[in-house]
Each structure stands twice: as structure tokens, then as C-alpha cells.
Amino acid sequence: MNLNFSELHSSCEYLRSLFILNESWRFGKIQKIFSSAKIIVLNIRVPGKTIYLGIGRGNDFCGTWALEKNIPSTHRIVKDRLLEYLRSNVSGKNVIDLSCDEKDRCIKITMHDKSELLFFWKGRRLHFSHTYYKDGIQYSFSPWENLSVGEAIESGFDIFDKIDRKELELKQCREDFLTPDYEKLFAKGKLSSKKIKKSERKIQLIEGDLARCRLWKELQADAIEDKLDLSNKTLKWKSFKVKFDPSLTHFQRRDLVFFKIKKLKKGESILANRLEEAKTELLSQTPSDSKVEEAIVFPIWSEQKKIREKTATRKEGSVFYEWNDIKIAIGTTAQANDDLRKSWSKKDDYWFHLDGYKSAHLFVKGDEQLSYENIQVFSSILANHSGFEAEMIPVIYTKVGNLKGIKGIAGTVNYKKEKHLLVQRVNWKEIISTSW
DSSP, rough: BBBOHHHHHHHHHHHHHHHTTTTEOOEEEEEEEEEESSSSEEEEEETTTTEEEEEEETTTTSSEEEESSSSOOGGSSOOOOOOOOHHHTTTTTTTEEEEOOOOOOOOOOOESSOOEEEEEEETTTTEEEEEEEETTEEEEOOOOSSSOOEESSSSSGGGGGGOOOOOOOOOOOTTTTSSSOHHHHHHOOEEEHHHHHHHHHHHHHHHHHHHHHHHHHHHHHHHHOOOOOOSSEEEEEEEEEEEOOOOOHHHHHHHHHHHHHHHHHHHHHHHHHHHHHHHHHHHHGGGGOOOOOOOOOOOOOOOOOOOSSSSSSEEEEEEEEEEETEEEEEOOHHHHHHHIIIIIOOOOEEEEETTTOOOOOOESSOOOOOOOOHHHHHHHHHHHHHOOOOOOEEEEEEEEGGGEOTTTSSOEEEOOOOEEEEEOOOOOOHHHTTTO
């Protein structure tokens, strides 16, 4: 429900009445803060009861309401910038006032330490500000403007003057405006659970392996009827391979095939039990384990501009550089080399290594031309990180797609379509630093 100016005023007055007893304001402590995709709820405890103060996130829910209940666990979002900020800065504080702007659709929640939460619904979008005092100076945080905290120039609702706060006219209130549409607010949507998805994926994998194991009957029939070609070094039958030592006789090779069949029969029994257990586990999971998938309505929140640093960034065993639009990664440990090859680089990226010497692995992204001058820079970086001191650097390079890791030996690869070069060392640090 989207409250108009008059309805927002009336809703605020009703909320204020919940804090007042015998004409005295009862301090309410913000105990917990939750949020769904559509509304934020402050759980405020006053003597004898809990007030669920709902604040619409925008779009179809612009305004504030006294909710009858908290957000159901199925509709709660876990991570959100506004939710995290509120939890970090106002949880545990006492509310001493709740007021509505006399001009536009704005509300203000005042805490015992004189800090204020301000919300402004402009059109269907929410703008949020937080002001507080530190060492006698008032500061403000308005993420719709920028993400930095500064001394407050304006205070109260005047903060929103720069985003066209207007003087609205009073309108007629609808009959049901004090009660939000709970069916729409907490609508039944598509249930999604990582736990359930993981179980379903587990069942799919087991069923696939089980189907392969059950092929043992066909393999056994072909073996008994001697339909298998055992003359080659490797028997390739459907998705299975059986390797033979060249010195083995025909009957010894048949024995290996029947040994394979025996393993498949045993695997079938084990996987059938696992499948039954996985299905039982999936059935035991209830909808309460699931979350409703909804598009989150975000308030106006400016984006932080990324500052590109001129220095290298480092991870465990890896060093990264950016040079113009080129990204360079160097693996200095066997594990880092494998991680960069498998996870960081793509098939069309380039891989460099010293030719004939132990060295780090260097990967290059974003250089399609790969000029000789650039190869000199890459080779010099590689030599520097490999402890190679000669002026002429022997390197090999190829595309990452031409690499294949050697099983059981971390950090080593087989390669093809490689090129060999002997290049002159250059002052790569100066070249990179002057190219930003």
C-alpha cells in the first residue's frame, strides 16, 4: 500500500499513541530489526508489549504502519545495506519520539542520544538519512547523496530539501490505510532453499552414477559372448575404459574385464542405498527450511566509485597487476599456479613460463595483440618474480586453453602450440607506473 501525505500523518499519529500511556511517552527499546523484500520492521519493546513498526522500502509500500506481527522467517532477507546499517547503528537504542513532516511524505524517529532516522518517500522511491552527535558536533549520513559521513549542514526534514521536498496538500484517507495488505506484503511465492537444492542435486548425481553402474549386465553379457575387442591397449566400451598391460594374454584381459564388472555390481548396491538415504533426507525437509524468492526493493543508494591503485594487489601465493586494460597474475606457489589456471584465467588468456628454468607462472588477460614490446614487459615481470637475473630472458608462452594439469603433481602442466622467445629485459616497473 502506498500511503498519501494525509494517510502517512494519520498512521504516524496512531503509532505515537502506542507509545503513550496516561499522557506520558513510554521509552521503547529497539530490540531487533528485520527486513523483507518490501518492508523493514523495527521490533520496539515498551512496557507490556512489542510494537512492530513497519517502514516501507518503496514501490508498492511507501509509508509506515503498526504491524500486527513480525516478518515471517520465510520472507526475511539476510543481507542488505540498509538493514545492516540500521542494525549496526540503532539496535539497542531507545525511541523518544516519532514525528511526521508537515510538508512532504517524511517521517523522523528520534533516539535518546539525539540521533535521528529520517525516511522520505519521493514518488515510489525511499530516501534514508541518519544524523547523530559526536563530541558535540552533528554528523549526517545520507547514502542517496554519497557514502561519506560529514558534518550536518541541514537538520531534521530540511535534509531532503535538496531532493525536491515539497509542500503537499491534505487528501482524503482511505478506510483501510492503517492496515497493510498482509496477503500482498507476505505473499506466497516460489520457495527456495539452498539445503533442498543441494539435496536435489545430490540425488541427480547419485542417479547418474547408479545408471552407469547398472550397465554391468550389458558388459557382462558381451564379455561372456566374447563380443569385446581386447586386442588394443585400452578397451573402450560406452563410458568405461579398461587399460591392459601389453604383456597380458587374451584370457588375462578377460579377467580384468570381469573384475571391472564385479566392482560395478558392488557400486550399484552402495549407490542404491545412498539414493534411498538421500531421498529420505529430502522428504524430511519442510517448507520452513525454505525462503520465498522475491525481488528486493532497494532505497536510493549511491554507488562508491572504485579507485584503481597503482600498486600490485596480493593474495596467498599470487600477485596481481593492472597495466592499462591488461590484467596480469603471477603464481609463486604450486597451489596458486593451479588456482590461477583453473579459476582466474580463461581459455583465450596467455600463459608464460621461463624456458628451461624453474619459474613462477604468469597469466595475461586483455591483451589480444600480444606485441613484442608487451611480451618484454611480461617476461621481465616473470623473471623478477622467479629470481632470474640475466639480461636476456628465455620464455615460452601459449594460450591457457593449450594447458593441461598433470594429475597428482600440483603446479605442473603439459602444454602444446607453444612459442619460444629470447627477449631483452626491460624496466617493467617504470613502464607500468607511467602508463596509468
